Amino acid sequence: MTVPAPANIEFLAQAVGDDAALCFIEQLAGQEIFIPAVAAGSRLETLYGPEIASALSSRYPKEMWRVPVCxxxxxxxxxxxxxxxxxxxxxxxxxxxxxxxxxxKPYRGKMAARPEKPRYSDHRQISLF
Known part of the structure; x- marks a missing residue:
C-alpha cells in the first residue's frame, strides 16, 4: 500500500523518497529550522544529507521553516x-x-484546511476597542 505524501512535503518526498522524508519528519516534526540559500557545506547538509538540504534550500532559501508534523x-x-x-x-x-x-478520517494526501472557529459575541457586552 502506497501512501502519497501530503502537499506540504510532497516536494521533499519526490526529491529524496518517502522513507527518507519520513525519517526527516520524525526527527524534526514541529520544530523550526533555518534553511540556507546554498545547501553545499551548510549545517543542514552535514546533519541531514545533501539531497534533503538541496531540496529544502531550493524551496525555502533563507527562511525559517516549521517542519510539519504530518x-x-x-x-x-x-x-x-x-x-x-x-x-x-x-x-x-x-x-x-x-x-x-x-x-x-478519509486521507487525500494533502493537508485539509482547518476551519476557522466561529467567534462568539454577546450583543450585551460593549466593545473594548
Whole structure:
C-alpha cells in the first residue's frame, strides 16, 4: 500500500523518497529550522544529507521553516509498514484512540484546511476597542 505524501512535503518526498522524508519528519516534526540559500557545506547538509538540504534550500532559501508534523500521513505509513496500533501510537506520539480516529478520517494526501472557529459575541457586552 502506497501512501502519497501530503502537499506540504510532497516536494521533499519526490526529491529524496518517502522513507527518507519520513525519517526527516520524525526527527524534526514541529520544530523550526533555518534553511540556507546554498545547501553545499551548510549545517543542514552535514546533519541531514545533501539531497534533503538541496531540496529544502531550493524551496525555502533563507527562511525559517516549521517542519510539519504530518501525523495522519505518518500513521498511514506506519500501518503500511505493518506496525500494530500500539506501535504506531508510540512512534507517532499519540494515543491508540488517536490512531483509530486518524484511520477513520478519509486521507487525500494533502493537508485539509482547518476551519476557522466561529467567534462568539454577546450583543450585551460593549466593545473594548
Amino acid at each position: 501525523r495522519d500521513w505518518r500513521i498511514r505509513r506506519y500501518l503500511a509498514m505493518g506496525l500494530t496500533v500500539n506501535q504506531i501510537a508510540a512512534r507517532a506520539g499519540v494515543t491508540s484512540d488517536s490512531v483509530y480516529r486518524s484511520l477513520r
